[in-house]
Amino acid sequence: MALHGCRNRHLMPTIADLIVGALRDAGVGFIFGMPGGGSSLDLMAAAGRAGIPFVLTATETGAALAALAQAEVSGRPGVCLTTLGPGVASVVNGVACAWLDRAPLVVVTDSQPSASGGRYAHQRLDHAALLGPITKWSATICADAVVDTLHRAIDCATTEPRGPVHIECPGEVAGLEYHASRRDGEDFEVSTGAAHGQPAHLVDTAPLRDPDAVIPVVDGARKPLLIVGLGARRPLDAEAIAALCASHGIPAMVTYKAKGVIADTDPHFAGVFTNGAIERAIVAEADLLVGVGLDPVELLPRPWTFNQPIVNVAPWAVDDRHVPFAAQLVTDVPTGMEFIARVLARSDWDLDAVRRTCVAARQNVCPPAGPRLSAHRVIQVAADAAAARARVAVDAGAHMFAATMLWPAFEPNGMLISNGLSTMGFALPAAIGAALLEREGAPGAIHDHDRPVVALTGDGGLLICAGELLTAVRERLRVITIVFSDGRLSLIDIKQRQRRLPECGVELGAVDWCRMAESLGAAAERAADESELQRALARALEYRGPTVIEARIDPGTYADTLRAVRGN
Numbered sequence: 208m209a210l211h212g213c214r215n216r217h218l219m220p221t222i223a224d225l226i227v228g229a230l231r232d233a234g235v236g237f238i239f240g241m242p243g244g245g246s247s248l249d250l251m252a253a254a255g256r257a258g259i260p261f262v263l264t265a266t267e268t269g270a271a272l273a274a275l276a277q278a279e280v281s282g283r284p285g286v287c288l289t290t291l292g293p294g295v296a297s298v299v300n301g302v303a304c305a306w307l308d309r310a311p312l313v314v315v316t317d318s319q320p321s322a323s324g325g326r327y328a329h330q331r332l333d334h335a336a337l338l339g340p341i342t343k344w345s346a347t348i349c350a351d352a353v354v355d356t357l358h359r360a361i362d363c364a365t366t367e368p369r370g371p372v373h374i375e376c377p378g379e380v381a382g383l384e385y386h387a388s389r390r391d392g393e394d395f396e397v398s399t400g401a402a403h404g405q406p407a408h409l410v411d412t413a414p415l416r417d418p419d420a421v422i423p424v425v426d427g428a429r430k431p432l433l434i435v436g437l438g439a440r441r442p443l444d445a446e447a448i449a450a451l452c453a454s455h456g457i458p459a460m461v462t463y464k465a466k467g468v469i470a471d472t473d474p475h476f477a478g479v480f481t482n483g484a485i486e487r488a489i490v491a492e493a494d495l496l497v498g499v500g501l502d503p504v505e506l507l508p509r510p511w512t513f514n515q516p517i518v519n520v521a522p523w524a525v526d527d528r529h530v531p532f533a534a535q536l537v538t539d540v541p542t543g544m545e546f547i548a549r550v551l552a553r554s555d556w557d558l559d560a561v562r563r564t565c566v567a568a569r570q571n572v573c574p575p576a577g578p579r580l581s582a583h584r585v586i587q588v589a590a591d592a593a594a595a596r597a598r599v600a601v602d603a604g605a606h607m608f609a610a611t612m613l614w615p616a617f618e619p620n621g622m623l624i625s626n627g628l629s630t631m632g633f634a635l636p637a638a639i640g641a642a643l644l645e646r647e648g649a650p651g652a653i654h655d656h657d658r659p660v661v662a663l664t665g666d667g668g669l670l671i672c673a674g675e676l677l678t679a680v681r682e683r684l685r686v687i688t689i690v691f692s693d694g695r696l697s698l699i700d701i702k703q704r705q706r707r708l709p710e711c712g713v714e715l716g717a718v719d720w721c722r723m724a725e726s727l728g729a730a731a732e733r734a735a736d737e738s739e740l741q742r743a744l745a746r747a748l749e750y751r752g753p754t755v756i757e758a759r760i761d762p763g764t765y766a767d768t769l770r771a772v773r774g775n
């Protein structure tokens with residue numbers, strides 16, 4: 208490990224320095240969180256010494272979601288920290304999101320001093336038990352095994368299927384000076400500067416498991432269709448999938464989280480797969496379905512009704528109780544794609560016909576609108592202005608259906624979305640995490656230019672995380688938040704109507720988003736028609752800070768859009 212954990216070499220490093228040093232060696236560029244008075248203070252000070260910015264968020268879940276987004280974009284673990292008790296209780300939704308979206312997240316929590324022997328009840332919760340069902344691993348830091356514990360945590364978080372891990376750091380341990388005589392000492396002093404573990408996008412060839420079971424299912428197929436999922440989002444995966452599609456003339460569908468693995472504009476792009484209605488016309492023509500990194504956590508919880516055989520090629524074996532995989536090839540995606548390429552002949556697909564079907568399906572997502580602004584037009588106008596430049600983050604709600612179908616993505620993780628958990632309040636904190644990576648000159652930046660990130664959110668979703676607008680202001684991020692302002696929880700409103708129940712609990716009331724945004728220091732725009740929206744977007748894309756665009760929409764088209772995607 209490098210000695211950057213302690214800038215001033217005359218001072219002894221602390222345990223917190225070791226923790227931060229190990230995180231930095233794993234490629235972590237930011238730590239998000241809401242501190243308390245114990246170990247979080249030592250960790251924040253250590254992060255400052257190591258040159259890792261600590262980003263204060265409005266909530267712990269906001270911190271976890273921003274870190275999760277960074278993990279997805281960079282392939283390296285994301286990190287958030289919390290205080291004890293209420294901090295851990297408050298981070299749960301973000302950790303649950305990382306769990307069901309298979310994202311490598313390190314959650315560092317404070318704890319009561321172990322010397323108190325459990326005497327004090329105040330703020331005492333069993334953190335490991337609270338986070339147990341939504342973390343892969345949990346450990347408490349002790350002074351003799353800091354680096355080893357961190358290495359194991361990072362390995363666990365980044366091993367497929369990736370996911371969140373929990374590190375408890377007691378306040379009385381974090382500030383202790385570290386002495387080389389301790390067991391971790393050599394590790395700290397013999398400094399190589401080398402990164403521990405590999406970032407996920409560099410992990411390579413795993414052994415092929417069970418190729419014999421796959422061959423008879425795949426062999427002889429004339430119209431195989433790829434369904435690309437969250438386990439195939441590394442740049443290397445995207446290249447391998449594109450190569451198979453091109454060499455064999457095979458179309459590929461993507462799940463929400465795999466948008467951009469095959470760009471929406473690619474001739475092999477066959478639309479979005481949800482286990483709903485919108486994909487059915489194309490799937491019906493296939494004689495074989497090949498999941499690529501497909502994880503059933505992404506699919507609508509409805510029976511699997513397709514009759515063709517389906518196999519999965521993925522870095523880990525998935526539960527087959529929902530999707531009846533005839534065989535699973537457990538390997539890295541490039542190796543799997545090479546294998547499939549050897550077994551399959553060139554396909555009989557007419558890719559032009561696939562494209563026409565795809566275009567027609569998208570058309571159905573855009574029902575005729577009245578004179579007011581409709582959600583799908585907001586997405587089309589915004590995508591025309593920004594999609595070529597900006598990454599997008601999408602929240603949960605009725606606006607999500609048009610967003611995922613109509614906003615084109617051109618690279619893996621070009622669209623960030625909570626799909627496994629489908630939590631509201633995701634888009635803004637995720638956009639903040641991603642925008643920090645895009646900021647020019649940022650430590651750990653993956654682009655050297657300052658690229659905007661668009662957050663598409665309902666007003667209900669934004670109310671959950673509106674405090675993060677202030678985070679975006681403090682960090683001066685080019686985050687453009689487009690709020691689909693209709694004063695309602697529209698998706699729930701539609702479901703309530705479908706069941707012919709009386710309206711109850713879905714009206715939010717009006718929010719003056721412009722005044723709220725301005726009061727927090729963000730730029731604010733209001734758009735009630737398309738030309739206002741175009742002008743607002745043009746200004747927002749020029750502005751070197753956060754903008755909120757309040758799009759005053761008529762929610763009247765949502766029900767038809769939902770029907771086109773899901774069937775009911």
Ligand SMILES: Cc1ncc(C[n+]2csc(CCOP(=O)(O)OP(=O)(O)O)c2C)c(N)n1
Binds near residue numbers: 668695
């Ligand atoms: C944290 C959380 N709570 C509740 C839900 C259930 N839910 C899904 S969509 C939705 C309504 C979202 O309303 P809004 O953000 O205004 O978006 P709209 O549906 O109007 O587009 C709700 C309550 C959820 N997904 N996540």
